[in-house]
Amino acid sequence: MKRVAIFGLGLIGGSLALALRDKGLAERIVGVEASEENALKALELGLVDEVVEMEEAIEGAGGEPRADLIVLATPVDVTPVLAVKVLNKVTAGQTVMDMGSIKEELCEVIEQHPARGRFVATHPMWGTENSGPEAAVHGAFAGRTAVICDREKSDADALATVEAMYEALGAKLVYMTAAEQDLHTAYVSHISHITSFALALTVLEKEREEEHIFDLAGGGFESTVRLAKSSPATWLPIFTGNKYNVLDVLREHIHQLQIIRRLLERDDHEGLAAAMKKANTIKRILP
Amino acid sequence: MKRVAIFGLGLIGGSLALALRDKGLAERIVGVEASEENALKALELGLVDEVVEMEEAIEGAGGEPRADLIVLATPVDVTPVLAVKVLNKVTAGQTVMDMGSIKEELCEVIEQHPARGRFVATHPMWGTENSGPEAAVHGAFAGRTAVICDREKSDADALATVEAMYEALGAKLVYMTAAEQDLHTAYVSHISHITSFALALTVLEKEREEEHIFDLAGGGFESTVRLAKSSPATWLPIFTGNKYNVLDVLREHIHQLQIIRRLLERDDHEGLAAAMKKANTIKRILP
Numbered sequence: 001m002k003r004v005a006i007f008g009l010g011l012i013g014g015s016l017a018l019a020l021r022d023k024g025l026a027e028r029i030v031g032v033e034a035s036e037e038n039a040l041k042a043l044e045l046g047l048v049d050e051v052v053e054m055e056e057a058i059e060g061a062g063g064e065p066r067a068d069l070i071v072l073a074t075p076v077d078v079t080p081v082l083a084v085k086v087l088n089k090v091t092a093g094q095t096v097m098d099m100g101s102i103k104e105e106l107c108e109v110i111e112q113h114p115a116r117g118r119f120v121a122t123h124p125m126w127g128t129e130n131s132g133p134e135a136a137v138h139g140a141f142a143g144r145t146a147v148i149c150d151r152e153k154s155d156a157d158a159l160a161t162v163e164a165m166y167e168a169l170g171a172k173l174v175y176m177t178a179a180e181q182d183l184h185t186a187y188v189s190h191i192s193h194i195t196s197f198a199l200a201l202t203v204l205e206k207e208r209e210e211e212h213i214f215d216l217a218g219g220g221f222e223s224t225v226r227l228a229k230s231s232p233a234t235w236l237p238i239f240t241g242n243k244y245n246v247l248d249v250l251r252e253h254i255h256q257l258q259i260i261r262r263l264l265e266r267d268d269h270e271g272l273a274a275a276m277k278k279a280n281t282i283k284r285i286l287p
Numbered sequence: 288m289k290r291v292a293i294f295g296l297g298l299i300g301g302s303l304a305l306a307l308r309d310k311g312l313a314e315r316i317v318g319v320e321a322s323e324e325n326a327l328k329a330l331e332l333g334l335v336d337e338v339v340e341m342e343e344a345i346e347g348a349g350g351e352p353r354a355d356l357i358v359l360a361t362p363v364d365v366t367p368v369l370a371v372k373v374l375n376k377v378t379a380g381q382t383v384m385d386m387g388s389i390k391e392e393l394c395e396v397i398e399q400h401p402a403r404g405r406f407v408a409t410h411p412m413w414g415t416e417n418s419g420p421e422a423a424v425h426g427a428f429a430g431r432t433a434v435i436c437d438r439e440k441s442d443a444d445a446l447a448t449v450e451a452m453y454e455a456l457g458a459k460l461v462y463m464t465a466a467e468q469d470l471h472t473a474y475v476s477h478i479s480h481i482t483s484f485a486l487a488l489t490v491l492e493k494e495r496e497e498e499h500i501f502d503l504a505g506g507g508f509e510s511t512v513r514l515a516k517s518s519p520a521t522w523l524p525i526f527t528g529n530k531y532n533v534l535d536v537l538r539e540h541i542h543q544l545q546i547i548r549r550l551l552e553r554d555d556h557e558g559l560a561a562a563m564k565k566a567n568t569i570k571r572i573l574p
Contacts, residue, residue, distance in 0.1 A: 127507065147503070174503070185503065187490050188508040189508060191486065191489065192507040192510070192512070195482055195544070196511060196566075197563055197566040198544045198547055198566075199478065199479065199482060200566035200567075201562065202536065202540040203474050203475070204565065204566070204568065204569060206474055216434070216461070216471050220480055223510045223513055223514070224479040224482055224483060224510070224511050224514065226510055227510070227511065228567065228569050229567060229570050229573075230563075230567075232563035235563065236559055236560050239559065240554070240556060249493070250544065250547070252489045252493070253485060254544050254545060256488045256489050257482070257540065257541050259488075260484065260485055261534065261537050261541065264526060267527070267530075272526065272527070276517075276522065276523065278488060279485075279488050280518075280519070282487035282515050282516065283516050285490070286508075286512065286513070
């Protein structure tokens with residue numbers, strides 16, 4: 001993999017650029033970035049060698065060869081149409097991958113594209129609450145799971161290119177369908193973000209009247225509310241794009257909170273203790 | 288402060304013992320611990336020099352002098368009665384403090400005690416999801432806020448002893464009434480724990496049917512669900528002891544989640560974005 005083009009130089013695209021450089025996996029990295037401000041920042045931070053237009057990123061220019069790997073690290077509402085436009089231009093030796101949090105719509109949109117085999121749909125389970133090129137950090141993806149969706153729809157060499165890249169970054173690969181990934185991700189990622197947003201709103205609602213909240217933000221608050229700092233530009237398209245799964249989980253979460261509320265209202269200490277002990281078994285999943 | 292007696296050698300009491308030693312703030316630390324298993328572990332880990340009975344911890348034995356500082360780091364349902372028993376035995380030179388998460392009941396119970404002035408009610412805003420002596424860590428409380436409640440009810444020298452200790456540990460002091468502290472702590476600590484418990488239950492509910500949750504636990508899940516590993520023995524008495532504040536916050540939190548649910552159901556993207564932007568302003572509080 002010599003030449004990499006990254007579309008979207010924010011938290012994910014920027015961190016991938018750093019990781020590829022740190023591991024010596026790319027000789028040259030060009031970026032495509034809709035925001036001029038972010039493009040300048042990305043260059044300033046040395047995330048990419050150059051910011052170019054889409055065509056040049058894919059096809060090269062001035063005798064430069066084509067990109068070996070094209071990465072879409074764009075907001076999930078932008079990715080499906082962008083994926084089609086990119087696939088319209090790629091040739092046999094090129095691999096395209098995305099890194100978005102949802103997959104069903106994307107995979108549906110590219111389903112019948114003649115170059116579908118060149119595309120590998122991926123979701124690395126990594127992120128922070130920060131966004132933009134300044135949010136890019138070294139060491140991202142290492143030790144995390146990277147999901148590859150509908151692998152049988154990717155050409156063997158394209159799949160191998162992406163698998164080798166994630167493995168070189170220290171990620172563990174997991175395979176599932178686009179539909180499965182969207183369901184599971186609603187449980188392990190999207191609901192955590194919604195909970196954090198709601199928790200922040202709960203505290204802000206009260207903070208109008210009260211002042212001491214500032215000083216007291218220890219005691220578990222930071223970790224649960226951290227995700228509420230996340231960018232609406234990233235997360236609104238995720239929630240709306242995964243609407244039915246997110247609503248399903250959100251309804252169950254509200255239901256569980258209502259059960260706890262009722263146990264507390266009724267002074268059912270035994271019931272509360274049993275619920276907490278059951279919740280403790282999450283240690284099985286997260287040791 | 289030469290001699291310290293710590294009642295309760297779990298996460299908080301154990302971490303305080305380590306911090307006092309690390310900072311050279313105690314010449315001798317004795318512990319009082321109801322669980323024999325925990326007492327043995329605490330000795331094995333070197334958290335305390337000796338585990339003794341309550342009387343000996345307060346009054347000394349065999350010509351040993353009395354404890355200068357007596358710390359109650361017990362579950363909050365045990366603390367009020369224990370505080371009275373301890374105050375029954377202390378003399379003028381001794382200071383007693385607690386480190387629990389709620390204060391109203393405690394302060395009400397000791398209100399009329401003739402030795403009330405020897406007591407300083409405190410709540411350091413620090414903790415982890417782990418419990419027991421093995422959970423004790425170095426460096427706890429540094430950089431965190433420690434709340435001191437109803438300071439005017441403590442004798443000046445007792446208050447100064449406790450303030451000096453927290454400052455030496457690197458904590459920042461904040462003062463409020465017991466009632467204020469219980470209200471604010473419901474917002475910044477108790478609700479985060481309830482949310483985590485409910486989130487764990489939500490995922491466990493679904494995990495019966497689904498397997499992939501294990502692999503995917505990145506993406507924000509650990510940080511929001513971490514607190515669900517917390518001990519019911521610690522947290523049940525906190526939730527029930529602070530029932531009305533916790534219910535108040537819990538109702539508001541459920542209300543906020545229901546607002547988000549309805550916005551998503553109605554495809555009100557503008558409304559969702561506005562809610563997320565408002566939640567983002569939590570950065571003011573947690574930069």
